[in-house]
Amino acid sequence: MVSFAAGRFSGVIAGALAGGGVFLLGRSDLLPDPVMTVALLFCGGFIAGLFTRGRARDGAVAGAVCGVLVALIAATFTSLAARDPSFLSTFAFYALIFTGLLLPYNAIGGAAGRAMRSAPRETMPPGRASGTGGTGSPSARSSSSVWPSYPVSSVCCRSWPLRLPADSSRGMPPGAGQKMV
Numbered sequence: 001m002v003s004f005a006a007g008r009f010s011g012v013i014a015g016a017l018a019g020g021g022v023f024l025l026g027r028s029d030l031l032p033d034p035v036m037t038v039a040l041l042f043c044g045g046f047i048a049g050l051f052t053r054g055r056a057r058d059g060a061v062a063g064a065v066c067g068v069l070v071a072l073i074a075a076t077f078t079s080l081a082a083r084d085p086s087f088l089s090t091f092a093f094y095a096l097i098f099t100g101l102l103l104p105y106n107a108i109g110g111a112a113g114r115a116m117r118s119a120p121r122e123t124m125p126p127g128r129a130s131g132t133g134g135t136g137s138p139s140a141r142s143s144s145s146v147w148p149s150y151p152v153s154s155v156c157c158r159s160w161p162l163r164l165p166a167d168s169s170r171g172m173p174p175g176a177g178q179k180m181v
Contacts, residue, residue, distance in 0.1 A: 011051025019044025045106030049113025063110015
């Protein structure tokens with residue numbers, strides 16, 4: 001269950017501002033259309049996921065909320081630029097279209113941002129080169145405390161290599177391997 005505790009979705013505002021900024025940069029032709037499209041679809045949710053605490057699910061919800069906010073920002077500016085006398089109907093139309101487009105992609109971006117933030121990082125003690133273990137040779141990696149050691153049973157499957165039974169007809173329905181005359 002997604003928790004709505006205080007501060008849980010602190011990245012939503014930053015993501016919405018980033019998404020709105022990308023939209024304005026695209027509308028003013030400072031970004032090429034393909035770049036603006038991809039950035040508009042994923043950027044706000046990704047930023048929201050990076051700044052959200054919790055699980056990837058919380059990042060996805062923060063990205064979805066950010067997508068709705070970016071859709072409202074985009075609908076407002078697009079309907080204002082249309083200069084249509086019926087502002088509310090134009091705004092409602094653009095809000096529906098943008099929400100349908102931006103909500104799922106920003107949710108994916110939010111989950112990706114949250115997953116990237118919670119991914120294990122390589123931490124090096126000061127003065128060590130990356131991957132050398134302090135001795136300068138790459139073979140010293142295995143003795144270094146930087147690289148995690150996992151039990152063999154958690155890394156590889158116990159039934160490897162997969163062995164097939166000698167009679168390959170086992171597990172098949174009766175008559176499946178016989179010729180029909």
